[in-house]
Amino acid sequence: MGFGRGKVILLGEHAVVHGCPAIAVGIERGVTAEAVTAERDLLRLSPWDLALGPNSNGYEPLERAFAAALAMYPSRPPLEVSAKVDLPAGAGLGCSAAIGVAVLDAIDEVLGVDRSRKALAAAALVWEKIFHGNPSGIDNTMSAIGGVALYRKGDELRPLHSNKPLHLVIGYSGEPSSTKEMVALVDRQLENDRERVTKAFAGIEVLVRNAKLAIEAGDHVALGQLLDLNHTLLSSLMLCTTKLDDMCQAARRAGALGAKMTGAGGGGCMFALAPKRDEALRLRDVLGEGSFVAEVTA
Numbered sequence: 001m002g003f004g005r006g007k008v009i010l011l012g013e014h015a016v017v018h019g020c021p022a023i024a025v026g027i028e029r030g031v032t033a034e035a036v037t038a039e040r041d042l043l044r045l046s047p048w049d050l051a052l053g054p055n056s057n058g059y060e061p062l063e064r065a066f067a068a069a070l071a072m073y074p075s076r077p078p079l080e081v082s083a084k085v086d087l088p089a090g091a092g093l094g095c096s097a098a099i100g101v102a103v104l105d106a107i108d109e110v111l112g113v114d115r116s117r118k119a120l121a122a123a124a125l126v127w128e129k130i131f132h133g134n135p136s137g138i139d140n141t142m143s144a145i146g147g148v149a150l151y152r153k154g155d156e157l158r159p160l161h162s163n164k165p166l167h168l169v170i171g172y173s174g175e176p177s178s179t180k181e182m183v184a185l186v187d188r189q190l191e192n193d194r195e196r197v198t199k200a201f202a203g204i205e206v207l208v209r210n211a212k213l214a215i216e217a218g219d220h221v222a223l224g225q226l227l228d229l230n231h232t233l234l235s236s237l238m239l240c241t242t243k244l245d246d247m248c249q250a251a252r253r254a255g256a257l258g259a260k261m262t263g264a265g266g267g268g269c270m271f272a273l274a275p276k277r278d279e280a281l282r283l284r285d286v287l288g289e290g291s292f293v294a295e296v297t298a
């Protein structure tokens with residue numbers, strides 16, 4: 001069975017596209033996939049009830065991504081891959097990367113290709129490029145490898161260590177968002193007002209560096225404050241929505257140590273950091289439908 005996990009960016013999204021570091025965690029929810037030899041190439045996706053073939057010129061990114069994935073295996077029989085997606089799409093949890101990792105992992109398994117999770121992450125970047133144009137690589141890397149890690153484009157992933165688990169509560173705004181469009185929105189702001197955006201990125205970089213220390217020291221109170229500040233800087237880049245802001249406020253009022261939007265923004269998800277597991281379960285009820293708890297160990 002192939003598996004690609006979802007991810008939550010704790011801090012540093014968007015700035016990471018422009019060379020700053022980010023911290024992300026892999027979560028247990030993700031995508032499972034199974035590949036079998038068949039009469040023709042086919043990708044099935046549930047629960048969306050989708051079945052499509054590979055097409056490098058297709059309108060659907062999934063058709064193009066599937067074609068690009070299959071092209072990595074030059075001599076092979078036709079394959080039918082069935083993927084089960086347990087993540088909201090377009091929600092900032094790295095759904096497209098998790099599908100790519102799971103699909104490649106499943107194909108590797110049926111064809112007897114033996115490669116490390118690190119090599120799998122690198123292969124899945126081909127898939128991500130079709131969806132996101134200029135991905136930083138954080139989604140496919142976290143999806144394949146997991147844990148808690150500091151990521152910088154072009155560098156090795158640096159795992160962070162702490163013996164204190166992070167109790168995260170992930171809330172979905174119900175507003176779909178497009179990573180490509182949100183990355184382009186930041187690009188336009190960078191073109192029109194370089195100084196303001198560069199300052200925001202520099203601020204985010206400082207928060208990421210401090211968050212690394214806070215995670216390693218198990219200081220979740222400090223980490224929570226850094227999350228709140230990162231949320232404010234992302235809002236200043238017009239990436240937040242009223243719904244995401246309201247959810248973060250509600251979580252803070254209900255006792256979260258910090259809360260922020262995660263991923264591309266313009267909709268999608270937020271998360272809150274809870275002091276303990278039982279508090280996380282309570283916050284999940286506050287955040288309502290579609291929210292879930294993820295316990296992550298660094």
Ligand code: PMV
Binds near residue numbers: 009095134264
């Ligand atoms: O919303 P997601 O899961 O696609 O996360 C995107 C993170 C960005 O920093 C906005 C883009 C990237 O490629 O890193």
